[in-house]
Amino acid sequence: MFNAGNVVVSESLMSTYAPLPVAFESGKGAYLFDTEGNKYLDAVAGVAVCSLGHANPEVADAIAEQARTLIHTSNLYKITHQIELGDKLCALSGMDKVFFGNSGAEANEAAIKLARLYGKQQGIERPNIIVASGSFHGRTLATLSATGSRKVQAGFSPLVEGFVRVNYNDIDAINKVAENNADIVAILVEPVQGEGGVVVPDDDYLNQIREICNKNNWLMMLDEIQTGMGRTGKWFAFQHNNIKPDVMTLAKALGNGVPIGACLASGKAAEVFSPGTHGSTFGGNPLATRAALSVLDVITQKNLCANAENMGQYLLQQLKQELSNVEGVVDIRGKGLMLGIELNKDCGDLVKQALDQKLLINVTAGKTIRLLPPLIITKEQADEIVKTVSILVQNFVK
Ligand SMILES: Cc1ncc(COP(=O)(O)O)c(C=O)c1O
Structure with a gap:
């Protein structure tokens, strides 16, 4: 293991993954904190794993x-x-x-x-x-x-x-x-x-x-x-x-x-x-x-199924409002807090761009931005996700 700038690189791990240049040290609810103390809003939740948020007491x-x-x-x-x-x-x-x-x-x-x-x-x-x-x-x-x-x-x-x-x-x-x-x-x-x-x-x-x-x-x-x-x-x-x-x-x-x-x-x-x-x-x-x-x-x-339903509907509606008329956006779809925004081109680069904005998102099947926020997500956090994703997508498809 060695340090390249602030990024820990490993020579001992088999290269089955291509991790982003960030390592998280702690988490709280919908947020993660990296080794530099930066705070990120997590709209991936460990790929639909940490649904109750991080470090749930x-x-x-x-x-x-x-x-x-x-x-x-x-x-x-x-x-x-x-x-x-x-x-x-x-x-x-x-x-x-x-x-x-x-x-x-x-x-x-x-x-x-x-x-x-x-x-x-x-x-x-x-x-x-x-x-x-x-x-x-x-x-x-x-x-x-x-x-x-x-x-x-x-x-x-x-x-x-x-x-x-x-x-x-x-x-x-x-x-x-x-x-x-x-x-x-x-x-x-x-x-x-x-x-x-x-x-x-x-x-x-x-x-x-x-x-x-x-x-x-x-x-x-x-x-x-x-x-x-x-x-x-x-x-x-x-x-x-x-x-x-x-x-x-x-x-x-x-x-x-x-x-x-x-x-x-x-x-x-x-x-x-x-x-x-x-x-x-x-x-x-x-x-x-x-x-x-x-x-x-x-x-x-915490009635989290209902929150997933409500916040999912809200996110879908807000994302549609911001993005459905944007050229290059093919479809916006989802069920509960499993949401996808399909673009007309590969958009894997958006993951790093979102990371730079302190937001964690995922891209799957090449062209689809996938959002899997924790089920505890609040309206304010949903608004933050919509705002950052919308700006990123608008700039990306230009
Ligand atoms: C629908 C579905 N089935 C199976 C798996 C495999 O799960 P695991 O990675 O825990 O083996 C995944 C993982 O992404 C999945 O999404």
């Missing part, structure tokens, strides 16, 4: 107390906080059972394995799962194979087989696969595509998928790793549609930064795994599950 206390009491035992024994968290997540979602892992990719691995076992139990020897173009499900081999991005897959062939790809938000394409492929056992989609560019499907997309899954005896599997935990204005995005999936995966905001992932299942899907079919050393340990329990408490007490 309730979560910090829960983690500290648990760390002093018991961090880890093993899934060889009962884990009280894991049981309590499972019960609460099931009550909130209407799902029946939960498996805990440590990340989003692991949660999706569990879902993929569950779908394959379900297929085998139906007598399907080579079970296939329908996945969507533009999707993102993780970086492990199975999840990158399910992911709809050549960039993510490049160099890693042979990919895991058993995925059939259809265009996102295209029900006809799913029906066509249903007619031609008797080996389909499940569909895995995101309710709103995050990494794919904040793509919001038609209002009844999930309802139609639910119907097709019912008709064909397929599992409807929703990757709510980015959309879950209040981000879209409901605890889980599927709750906008009054349906229930057979499988749902969570991670990101579930621990507000403490690594934890979950694969939830309902009905017949909840009975697929049996002892020995899946597992994880750390999954659902006392520390992570205690942290997640405190996250659930804070979201409930």
